[in-house]
């Protein structure tokens with residue numbers, strides 16, 4: 001990566017401050033670009049879901065891994081529960097989505113309460129494991145919530161035999177004009193597939209472990225028996241460990257990384273957060289394979305306003321990535337990502353992978369319950385991991401006094417409404433947008449891989465007006 005005219009700007013920059021110019025490019029198609037991440041953890045797209053309780057749970061983990069990304073399960077979830085989630089994710093199909101199933105005597109009310117859990121939008125009515133009907137949201141309107149599903153379901157639904165060619169699935173669903181269909185193997189339900197799902201499965205490669213199951217990650221904090229917790233997570237089959245704390249360049253964090261490294265064997269270890277070359281070096285020396293970069297850019301984060309501490313994220317990533325790469329390691333850019341461009345710029349700066357939190361909060365797959373406001377718009381509630389709300393949950397076993405004292409040190413937002421975009425309500429819709437944007441950035445730069453994007457990117461610094469000029473104006477002016 002270099003700056004236009006080879007003039008390094010005097011001050012630190014964030015994503016909005018920079019732009020990338022096109023290079024002479026021999027990459028003729030966006031489909032020639034391979035977004036496999038150079039951190040070699042198994043992700044085939046540079047998207048990691050942040051370890052935030054309101055965002056990253058089992059449905060997020062399953063859905064994102066199926067498209068080549070990774071979700072980090074938060075440190076506040078009890079270890080045995082993380083174990084259950086990991087076991088569940090690893091038992092998921094790597095191509096077909098998990099169905100929502102109910103019986104013929106289940107009610108419309110039950111179906112409606114479950115439908116928002118998944119983007120595919122159908123409930124499969126099963127009898128002894130066989131699909132006997134399909135219920136859509138439309139069929140549940142204008143009927144009593146106590147109506148049994150046998151009354152509203154489409155009987156003998158179209159089913160897709162497991163293993164059917166994906167273009168064929170796409171064509172059959174289009175011809176039959178159905179949004180989603182159950183997938184069966186020997187008559188038994190094994191999953192659900194949509195038209196878009198068939199398309200995506202032909203474009204993306206899932207992030208898999210050595211046994212071909214979906215990849216998982218989990219975070220540990222820096223307090224208590226960190227090594228013991230890490231060992232327990234490894235015992236549950238977690239593939240990537242993340243040591244995560246606000247101030248990753250403190251003695252206790254470095255010691256925690258060393259302790260986890262001692263038990264982690266060859267399991268990739270990610271540690272953070274830091275924003276300096278020194279912080280990066282210390283975490284690498286302690287045993288981190290990947291250093292997580294970002295203090296204060298997060299949407300739920302009040303650290304910079306509370307403390308004045310942090311660093312504009314583009315420059316933080318650039319400096320830490322250069323240091324880590326010099327030591328044969330990598331960084332993840334964590335926080336502040338609101339557009340596909342931010343991910344492309346983080347990779348241009350040298351990040352191997354990019355963590356996204358709040359942007360994914362407003363999706364069907366985030367951990368929270370789907371809610372509707374007075375005007376009928378769907379939203380999820382989200383909160384920061386250093387907010388009073390999260391701290392209260394994390395310290396639930398402490399004395400009342402200690403909890404109250406910890407609550408005074410909040411550095412995050414306790415409640416925010418993240419609205420679902422009606423045009424992109426599922427996390428895969430956002431992943432599509434990200435991957436399309438980043439693949440396109442690569443062809444503009446003449447890069448076929450993430451490393452080539454970093455090598456070839458030529459960046460400039462823009463004014464606020466320059467950034468504003470790049471925004472679309474859908475309503476005209």
Ligand SMILES: NC(=O)C1=CN([C@@H]2O[C@H](COP(=O)(O)OP(=O)(O)OC[C@H]3O[C@@H](n4cnc5c(N)ncnc54)[C@H](OP(=O)(O)O)[C@@H]3O)[C@@H](O)[C@H]2O)C=CC1
Pocket residue numbers: 051221222223244245246247250273294295296297298301303335384385386409411
């Ligand atoms: N990327 C970012 O900008 C930030 C991210 N977060 C996220 O919030 C979650 C909770 O992290 P965290 O607040 O570290 O909580 P943790 O409870 O995991 O650990 C923090 C530990 O570090 C000590 N500590 C020392 N200095 C600080 C400091 N300036 N800020 C916070 N702790 C400090 C704390 O002691 P004591 O409480 O006694 O001071 C405590 O023992 C994590 O997921 C983290 O990534 C939080 C803030 C910023």
Ligand SMILES: Nc1nc2c(ncn2[C@@H]2O[C@H](COP(=O)(O)O)[C@@H](O)[C@H]2O)c(=O)[nH]1
Pocket residue numbers: 050051052273294296297298299300301302303334335336337355356357358359383384385386387411412413
């Ligand atoms: N200072 C705080 N930082 C937080 C908090 N909760 C999460 N985070 C950080 O933000 C990123 C995600 O960023 P986003 O812009 O994509 O939402 C996450 O990985 C943490 O590093 C918090 O309460 N305070």
Ligand SMILES: [K+]
Pocket residue numbers: 296297298299300301302
């Ligand atoms: K912020």
